[in-house]
Amino acid sequence: MKKTFFLVLVLILVACSQIKSDISSELKELSPKKYAQFFVNTTIDVSCELDFDCVMDSINCCSEIGADWSCINQERSNVDCPIGAEFTCPREEIPKPQVACKCLNSACFPQTLTGIQDEETIAQIKCINLCLTQQKADLTKGPCLSDEIIPNWVCDVAHSPKLPVDLLKENQCPAFSKTAGHFVEVDEKCELIKIF
Numbered sequence: 001m002k003k004t005f006f007l008v009l010v011l012i013l014v015a016c017s018q019i020k021s022d023i024s025s026e027l028k029e030l031s032p033k034k035y036a037q038f039f040v041n042t043t044i045d046v047s048c049e050l051d052f053d054c055v056m057d058s059i060n061c062c063s064e065i066g067a068d069w070s071c072i073n074q075e076r077s078n079v080d081c082p083i084g085a086e087f088t089c090p091r092e093e094i095p096k097p098q099v100a101c102k103c104l105n106s107a108c109f110p111q112t113l114t115g116i117q118d119e120e121t122i123a124q125i126k127c128i129n130l131c132l133t134q135q136k137a138d139l140t141k142g143p144c145l146s147d148e149i150i151p152n153w154v155c156d157v158a159h160s161p162k163l164p165v166d167l168l169k170e171n172q173c174p175a176f177s178k179t180a181g182h183f184v185e186v187d188e189k190c191e192l193i194k195i196f
Contacts (some may be wrong), residue, residue: 023025030183046108054101054108062089069094071101071108072177103129119150120195123184127155131190139188142166153182160193 048054055074058067061081085093099110104125126149134145142158142165149155154173158166164170176183185193 020023041082043078044070045073047073047076047106048108049101049106050075050105050132051101051125054103056096056099056101056110060089064095065093066090067094067096069097071110073108119153120182123150123153123155123182124192124195126150127153127184127186128190128192130155131157131186140165141168142171142188144171144173145172145186148180149184152180153184154180154184155184157188158185158193160187 036040036173043058044059048053053073053075056069057072057073057074057077057079059070059077059079060066061079062068097110101108102111102125103109104111104121127145130145130149131139137143139157142156142163144154144156146155154176156171156173156176173180173183183194183196185194185195
């Protein structure tokens with residue numbers, strides 16, 4: 001649990017510093033005072049619960065010409081676009097990156113569409129996201145959420161420490177050790193317990 005918390009903290013800090021670095025590097029034509037006057041009410045939020053919270057968007061109000069692209073939570077972010085002739089976007093054409101934005105450990109991150117991530121990470125993300133969509137269901141008995149969250153992986157709800165209800169056949173994923181060799185186990189609050 002401590003390792004997960006530390007990893008999340010590091011990833012959020014890296015994402016925040018990257019956003020700050022990206023904004024300043026793409027808008028280098030503007031002096032610091034001029035830049036500050038234009039984006040005074042801008043707030044960028046990268047927190048998320050599900051993948052659909054995250055989108056690739058320009059965080060400096062520029063389109064393809066001079067855009068500063070970042071994975072953000074568009075609903076929680078406020079990009080305060082400047083109005084007036086004094087603001088100009090950098091002149092460099094910067095096409096929108098061909099990556100998907102994913103919610104990983106409660107923060108939006110760019111993920112390549114070709115799938116650089118390892119299958120363990122993908123299974124974990126998908127299992128947690130599936131669990132979060134099931135919050136209205138009764139998860140207290142530790143049901144199997146998916147017999148194939150991705151090929152060769154199941155997604156199961158359990159308790160930590162284990163309870164007798166976790167060992168009941170109806171709460172096990174039938175595919176595990178038959179067609180699936182790995183599992184992601186989450187608790188009732190959709191927090192990761194174990195990956196095997």
